[in-house]
Amino acid sequence: xxxxxxxxxxxxxxxxxxxxxxxxxxxxxxxxxxxxxxxxxxxxxxxxxxxxxxxxxxxxxxxxxxxxxxxxxxxxxxxxxxxxxxxxxxxxxxxxxxxxxxxxxxxxxxxxxxxxxxxxxxxxxxxxxxxxxxxxxxxxxxxxxxxxxxxxxxxxxxxxxxxxxxxxxxxxxxxxxxxxxxxxxxxxxxxxxxxxxxxxxxxxxxxxxxxxxxxxxxxxxxxxxxxxxxxxxxxxxxxxxxxxxxxxxxxxxxxxxxxxxxxxxxxxxxxxxxxxxxxxxxxxxxxxxxxxxxxxxxxxxxxxxxxxxxxxxxxxxxxxxxxxxxxxxxxxxxxxxxxxxxxxxxxxxxxxxxxxxxxxxxxxxxxxxxxxxxxxxxxxxxxxxxxxxxxxxxxxxxxxxxxxxxxxxxxxxxxxxxxxxxxxxxxxxxxxxxxxxxxxxxxxxxxxxxxxxxxxxxxxxxxxxxxxxxxxxxxxxxxxxxxxxxxxxxxxxxxxxxxxxxxxxxxxxxxxxxxxxxxxxxxxxxxxxxxxxxxxxxxxxxxxxxxxxxxxxxxxxxxxxxxxxxxxxxxxxxxxxxxx
Numbered sequence: 369x370x371x372x373x374x375x376x377x378x379x380x381x382x383x384x385x386x387x388x389x390x391x392x393x394x395x396x397x398x399x400x401x402x403x404x405x406x407x408x409x410x411x412x413x414x415x416x417x418x419x420x421x422x423x424x425x426x427x428x429x430x431x432x433x434x435x436x437x438x439x440x441x442x443x444x445x446x447x448x449x450x451x452x453x454x455x456x457x458x459x460x461x462x463x464x465x466x467x468x469x470x471x472x473x474x475x476x477x478x479x480x481x482x483x484x485x486x487x488x489x490x491x492x493x494x495x496x497x498x499x500x501x502x503x504x505x506x507x508x509x510x511x512x513x514x515x516x517x518x519x520x521x522x523x524x525x526x527x528x529x530x531x532x533x534x535x536x537x538x539x540x541x542x543x544x545x546x547x548x549x550x551x552x553x554x555x556x557x558x559x560x561x562x563x564x565x566x567x568x569x570x571x572x573x574x575x576x577x578x579x580x581x582x583x584x585x586x587x588x589x590x591x592x593x594x595x596x597x598x599x600x601x602x603x604x605x606x607x608x609x610x611x612x613x614x615x616x617x618x619x620x621x622x623x624x625x626x627x628x629x630x631x632x633x634x635x636x637x638x639x640x641x642x643x644x645x646x647x648x649x650x651x652x653x654x655x656x657x658x659x660x661x662x663x664x665x666x667x668x669x670x671x672x673x674x675x676x677x678x679x680x681x682x683x684x685x686x687x688x689x690x691x692x693x694x695x696x697x698x699x700x701x702x703x704x705x706x707x708x709x710x711x712x713x714x715x716x717x718x719x720x721x722x723x724x725x726x727x728x729x730x731x732x733x734x735x736x737x738x739x740x741x742x743x744x745x746x747x748x749x750x751x752x753x754x755x756x757x758x759x760x761x762x763x764x765x766x767x768x769x770x771x772x773x774x775x776x777x778x779x780x781x782x783x784x785x786x787x788x789x790x791x792x793x794x795x796x797x798x799x800x801x802x803x804x805x806x807x808x809x810x811x812x813x814x815x816x817x818x819x820x821x822x823x824x825x826x827x828x829x830x831x832x833x834x835x836x837x838x839x840x841x842x843x844x845x846x847x848x849x850x851x852x853x854x855x856x857x858x859x860x861x862x863x864x865x866x867x868x869x870x871x872x873x874x875x876x877x878x879x880x881x882x883x884x885x886x887x888x889x890x891x892x893x894x895x896x897x898x899x900x901x902x903x904x905x906x907x908x909x910x911x912x913x914x915x916x917x918x919x920x921x922x923x924x925x926x927x928x929x930x931x932x933x934x935x936x937x938x939x940x941x942x943x944x945x946x947x948x
Contacts, residue, residue, distance in 0.1 A: 410543070412462070413513070413533035417455040419694050420444065424525055430694070433531040441470050444517075444525035452531055453514040455692075458544050458607075458677065459483050462513060462535040465492070465504045470527035473499030476519035481510035484898050485881050488514065495519070544606050548573050548597045548656070548676040549686045554628075555581065555595045557588035557668075564670075572674040573597055575686045577906030578825040578849055580613055583668030593617075593669040596657035600682030602626065605634065605651045607677040609644070610658065611906055613670035613850070616642035619662035624653030631657060638662070644901040654681075672850075672906045689910060690789045692879040697792040697947035705943045710744030713737040714780055722779040722918070725762050730806075731922035731929075733757040733773035739919075740778035746942060750919040752777040752805060753936035766928045775929075779918035783817035787912035788946055794875030794886075795917075796942035797832065801868030804929030805836040806920035807939040809874055811913040824852040827908040831885065832874035835926035836933075839866040842874070844885040844893055850905020857904055861885075861892045871942060880910055917941060 413434050420430035420442060428443035434454055444450040456462075465479050479492040491506035491513075499521060506513075513533045517526045553569030559582040560566055571579040572595060583593045608622050622635035634651035642664060656676045660669045704718050714721075714737060721736045732752060739751045755776040762773035799807045810833070813826030828847035835841075838860075845858030863872075875886040885893040897907045919939040922928045929935070 410534065411532060412456045412460055412535055413454045413531065416457060417691055418453065418531075419692050420452045421450045421694065422525075423694070428527070433528045436530070438468065438529050441527050441529045442531070443470070443472065443527040446523065446525045448520060449516060449518045450526050451514055451516045452528065453485075453512055454531065454533060455485070456511050456513065456533065459509055459511045460535050462491075462506055462508045462510050462533060464534040465506045465513065466530070466532040466534070467502040467504070467515070467528060468530040468532075469499040469502070470529055471499070471522065472524040472527040473497065473521050474515075474517035474519065474526050475521040477515060477517040479504060479506050480514045480516055481506065481508040482512040482514070483510055485512045486896065486898070497521075543679050544677045545679070545683050546575070546675060546686055547599045547603050547605075547678055547681040547683045548674065549575050550684045551597050551599055553581075553595055553597045553674075555583070556593045557584035558582065559584050559588070559668075561585060567670070569595060572671045575673070575675075577611065577672050578821065578827070578908045580670055580672040581674075582613065582615065582670035585668070588668040589663075589666065590668075591663060592659060592661050593663070594657055594659045595669075595671065595674060596625075596628070596655050597674065597676060598628065599654055599656065599676065599680075601680060602652060602654050603676075603678050603681035605649055605653070605656060605676060605678040608635070608647045608649055608656065609673065609675040609677070610647070610671060611644045611673040611901065612642045613672060613905075614642065614665070615667040615670040616640060616664045617658070617660035617662065617669055618664050620658055620660040622647060622649055622651075623657045623659050624651040625655040625657070626653050628655045631659070640664070643903060643905065689880060692881070693791050693948045695792065695877050695879075697877070699948050701788065701791070701946050701948050702786050703943060703945040704748075705746065706742050706748040706941065707746050708742045708744075710742065712742040714740055714742075714748060718782060718785050719780040720783055720785065722781055722916070725760055725773055726779075726920055726923070728923040728925070729763045730920050731762050731765060731773065732775040732777040732920060733760045733762065734779045734918070735776050737778070737780075739776050740780055743940075748917075748941040750778040750780075750807075750917060750939040750941070751936050752800060752919045752921050752939075763922075775921040775935075777919045777921055779916065779920075781812075781817075781914050781916040783814065783914040786946075787814040787914045788948070789910065789912050790879050791946055791948035792875060792877050793831065793915065793944075793946045794873055795831075795944040796871050796873045798871045798938075798940040799832075799834045799842075799868045800836070800919055800937035800939045801839060801866060802836045802929075802935075802937055803933045804922050804926055805933075805937050806833070806923055806926040808833045808916070808918055808920070810916050812916060813908070814912040814914055817914060823847075825849050825908065827911075827913070828852075829876070829878075829883070829909065829913060830856075830858065831876050834867055837926060839868065840864060842867055842872075842887070844876075846883070846895060846900075846909070848906060848908045857895060857900060859893045861887050863887075871940075878909070883909070915944060915946075917944070
């Protein structure tokens with residue numbers, strides 16, 4: 369956990385945590401079943417989010433293959449293999465794929481399907497295709513459909529006028545939408561106190577994984593406990609998604625009602641596992657209720673999200689999600705190369721100084737760029753040094769015992785200057801070493817800086833953290849409301865030698881499904897959204913984040929400087945770049 373800044377009025381139990389890791393999570397599949405296909409096939413892919421392995425140029429984007437316009441096309445780079453993938457938005461009964469090739473067609477290719485974008489099944493394969501217009505029978509329950517082309521018929525790339533996926537029917541899964549967003553809820557009780565402020569019914573229906581409903585701490589830690597939503601009109605329900613807090617139900621029912629008084633059960637379990645549960649159901653009604661009858665622990669019931677999908681109702685469309693980038697991302701959207709003259713402070717058009725005493729029992733005072741200067745050789749230097757800051761307040765210094773901050777350093781961020789959602793971000797850094805130092809390259813949600821969310825509800829992405837007492841390791845970690853501090857999700861990267869001995873490129877690929885962390889271009893850790901949601905808690909990283917660089921002194925994790933500590937210590941940054 370990096371040196372995050374927590375408003376003084378909201379210091380919570382997370383401050384006891386340190387930046388350890390909870391173990392790497394393997395990429396795993398999380399599948400959901402879907403009802404059977406309907407008789408009348410429907411075009412499912414038009415206008416849906418689409419990604420590709422490459423594009424020949426900006427004139428031939430992946431989106432042109434699903435725009436319904438036979439005069440526009442996607443064209444790939446001139447190499448093998450290449451792929452094009454469409455996200456149908458929900459698991460659907462796929463029955464047919466139509467390929468309308470331009471002259472640059474694939475001789476060998478497969479059509480693959482997946483429910484999660486990670487684990488793929490082959491629905492069709494050929495090595496003797498002749499191009500033109502191909503109508504292929506592909507039968508699968510899938511959310512993602514991919515063309516994986518392995519042999520070109522020409523010296524050019526692959527090019528499609530249209531990539532069409534058909535299936536479902538007019539009342540089938542392809543037409544399902546989120547019905548519960550921003551709809552009114554009623555509950556058996558709700559919590560709004562110092563331990564869970566504003567944990568009311570509406571928080572389960574706000575499409576925000578960082579807010580939750582909880583039963584009252586004074587009256588609600590009993591059975592039964594329930595939460596219901598009014599969909600606004602009668603609906604046909606096909607799917608319910610429950611993202612539980614640790615206070616989950618081991619036994620519960622999903623019920624529907626036409627009047628909010630008389631209820632029918634459409635799903636029952638006595639083996640609830642908590643975390644994220646995606647339930648395939650069949651029912652009708654205007655009201656849908658989770659009715660809990662057995663709690664997992666001595667607390668009550670709590671849900672980060674209660675989502676109802678189907679047809680009918682009176683749905684309010686949820687906020688649009690950003691499009692996923694295509695990796696490798698090559699379009700540079702922001703950078704700082706630090707090429708100004710020696711002694712120049714960070715570019716004020718790109719960076720803000722985060723001043724004041726640190727948190728996590730750190731011992732430094734972050735100055736207003738006095739410790740952040742460019743060296744005239746293409747680098748930014750964040751220097752930690754032993755230097756008293758009169759009038760400041762820090763934890764007692766183990767050497768002098770003084771509570772006046774005995775060290776200064778630098779922490780800078782891009783808030784208010786640049787934030788982004790998804791893409792590839794990297795920085796070439798030579799970290800500081802020695803006992804008691806804690807350099808980091810990381811990000812916080814932009815909603816932290818605009819004060820609409822506190823830590824850890826804003827989300828924290830630690831691309832690189834290094835502590836001097838572990839010279840051969842760097843750490844990459846995620847922090848969120850359900851996993852933070854010592855419980856963060858991540859892993860170390862062992863260099864086999866002192867990390868501070870030279871420059872390394874620390875990077876991350878980030879989209880709506882995963883984050884992959886890299887060192888010097890080599891991936892070493894992938895954190896999969898579906899796996900994290902199913903095993904640790906909500907994924908709170910699908911929104912804008914700001915970049916942070918800092919060189920902390922002391923703190924709960926690295927410990928204080930000692931007799932062997934050498935100061936000053938420089939964290940040297942060659943560049944920071946963001947690609948999409």
